[in-house]
Amino acid sequence: MVRHPSGRIFFVAGAWAGETAEFRIKELRGRSGEAQIVKLIDPSTERRNAPCPHQGFDDGHCGGCPWQFMNYNAQLVAKQARVEKEAQALDAAETVAQIWGSAEEFGYRNRAHLRTDGFSLGFQAGQSRSLVDVPDCLVLNPHNRETLRQLRERLPERSWQGDRRGALQSLHIDDDVTAAQAELNTRLPFRQGNSEQNRRMGRWLTDQLGKLSPSTERRVVELFAGSGNFTELIAREQGVQILAVDSFAPAIATLEQRGLPNVSARCLALDRDDAVRQLQGPLSAADLLVLDPGRDGLENMESFLKAMPQLQHVLYISCDPATWRRDVVVAQSFGFHLIEVQPVDLFPQTPHVEILSRLSRKG
Secondary structure (H helix, E strand, C coil): CEECCCCCEEEECCCCCCCEEEEEEEEEECCEEEEEEEEEEECCCCECCCCCCCECCCCCCECCCCCCCECHHHHHHHHHHHHHHHHHHCCCHHHECCCECCCCCCCCECEEEEEECCCCEEEEECCCCCEEECCCCCCECHHHHHHHHHHHCCCCCHHHCCCCCCCCEEEEEECCCCCCCCCECCCCCCCCCEHHHHHHHHHHHHHHHHHCCCCCCEEEEEECCCCCCCHHHHHCCCCEEEEEEECCHHHHHHHHHHCCCCEEEEECCCCCCCHHHHCHHHHHHCCEEEECCCCCCCCCHHHHHHCCCCCCEEEEEECCHHHHHHHHHHHHHCCEEEEEEEEECCCCCCCCCEEEEEEEECC
């Protein structure tokens, strides 16, 4: 982000905080716009040559790893600072622990959303919807790199072509999908994209459950449960009754097939106007809320908390610091305060940062 002498704010892909450069305005929208680097005058000492030839910021480059031009330690420092800034706005900066970096900054990704027109296979460009042909991807784990290689052997593939030339189709792959099993335009149930960091997050969740005030019969509502990534860990606790809710029917079907003890599952879009009413019974009895929403957070947080008079603790796992702060502000207005905040880097080479947090009701 760069401030123009006029006071306007411009967003610049490929620029790092503290760098000095010459910029060219690309687009202006009111008091803000987009610009591009013309010349680096004083680059960061943490800047590096991106290891991947597809990294870049124009139509010919993949947009999947926009921070790859910076050393990994600098990426972690920036993510830590972002979480601390949001927590400071909540008067809770002292609760933020040191970020958990990924053991591997490349080769970690257990899933990918590939795009194809039947002639090329890869990812969308960073600044447009154009397709960038990608023979190899360094952030994919070995299984998915091999799947990508095998899928590319099928090119050109007539069945992957859209109704009109140039139309892009989707191929979702992950550790549970081989090249032969990959289906066109078939969405897979959500899973965290970094397996090792996901296991670490699970250990954090188990540890937090152990820190809660004792309860002979804990009533838990888990929102955005997916296919049971965290539900399984909660179900191991003694004396719990869990309602797990998600909007994606295949994920709920998978969760039900797992047969976890003391778990009932419900498929429901949580942003529906009547979502709280439909869950009224379990909400009114719950003393623990666990949620792992998408980037929109829980937009109707206030309605949910109003319906949960017995609620004592919230374990909030967030992938967006801005909506996390918004929702925590709502929780604070209901008498909750932040006890712990743990940043986690699930996606090296990107600006995304995960936040693990525990809130408890005052008194």
